[in-house]
Amino acid sequence: MTSSTPRPTKRARNRFLLWFFGIGTFVPVILLIGGSALGQRLNWNPEGHLGTTLWILTWLVWPSWIVLFDAEHWYQLIPAILFAAPLNGVWYGIIGLLVWHLRRELNKSVHNRLQSRDDEQ
Numbered sequence: 001m002t003s004s005t006p007r008p009t010k011r012a013r014n015r016f017l018l019w020f021f022g023i024g025t026f027v028p029v030i031l032l033i034g035g036s037a038l039g040q041r042l043n044w045n046p047e048g049h050l051g052t053t054l055w056i057l058t059w060l061v062w063p064s065w066i067v068l069f070d071a072e073h074w075y076q077l078i079p080a081i082l083f084a085a086p087l088n089g090v091w092y093g094i095i096g097l098l099v100w101h102l103r104r105e106l107n108k109s110v111h112n113r114l115q116s117r118d119d120e121q
Contacts, residue, residue, distance in 0.1 A: 017096045024092025025085045028062055032081065064088040 046054055058065060064084040071077040 013100055016100055017093050020096030020099075021089040021093040025089035027092070028064060028081060028085045028088050031062055032068075062088060063091050
């Protein structure tokens with residue numbers, strides 16, 4: 001006989017991962033629109049540590065930007081973003097899965113530590 005408790009946990013995990021996927025899918029579109037709107041107004045060139053930090057942040061937040069590297073015109077950009085956005089969503093889903101398992105393991109560790117403290121007293 002199976003317990004009914006794993007089912008809500010799976011459902012909660014799937015909902016959590018779906019949220020990560022959805023956010024990851026919209027990030028490239030938002031960054032592309034925001035970068036196009038602000039790119040012409042803010043004519044700045046970050047150098048040194050700020051430039052390195054922005055480069056690393058770009059790879060963490062939007063690793064599928066490389067797909068758009070060769071798109072010069074809007075008719076090249078639209079198919080590229082249609083491919084890059086779900087790809088970025090998959091990246092966010094993987095990160096979400098890691099966060100889910102890390103959170104679960106940390107909760108188990110804290111629970112075990114509190115349980116052992118209660119057993120000692």
